[in-house]
């Protein structure tokens with residue numbers, strides 16, 4: 001279901017890998033190798049690809065990534081408050097979560113010139129650098145354009161995204177998943193009114 005969903009951001013894309021309950025049942029990052037395998041298909045590799053073998057992640061770094069991910073699950077709904085998260089009581093933003101995000105801002109993955117003058121990643125890309133990139137991005141998005149951080153408007157859908165569209169009016173995780181369901185819903189309502 002998630003293959004048509006674009007989170008528009010690397011940090012928010014992390015939410016697709018699982019989270020605190022009730023999202024722990026979708027957890028896919030059980031080992032550092034799982035994270036290394038997930039990264040080459042993520043937003044981090046969009047502009048300049050890398051392979052799983054070019055990533056080095058420790059157990060401690062994986063745990064920190066998960067702490068960061070849990071904080072995003074709490075912070076975005078509390079700060080953007082477009083609708084309650086299905087199954088989770090609404091809460092105010094916790095200063096501790098913001099501090100945790102701040103602490104994760106750190107070293108970033110770096111690029112260099114290869115022997116033939118092409119741009120390449122300085123490898124290995126470490127777990128701390130991956131986390132640094134995600135935290136830095138989240139600080140920028142939250143601090144500069146919080147109104148573009150949204151949860152899908154679909155009922156019972158908790159997918160969060162950064163709206164990169166020009167008009168800034170994106171409502172759905174994806175048309176295929178929640179957008180069409182809504183269209184079908186309003187079509188049925190109209191037909192009902194007609195009859």
Ligand SMILES: [Zn+2]
Nearest residue numbers: 152157173178
């Ligand atoms: Zn949705």
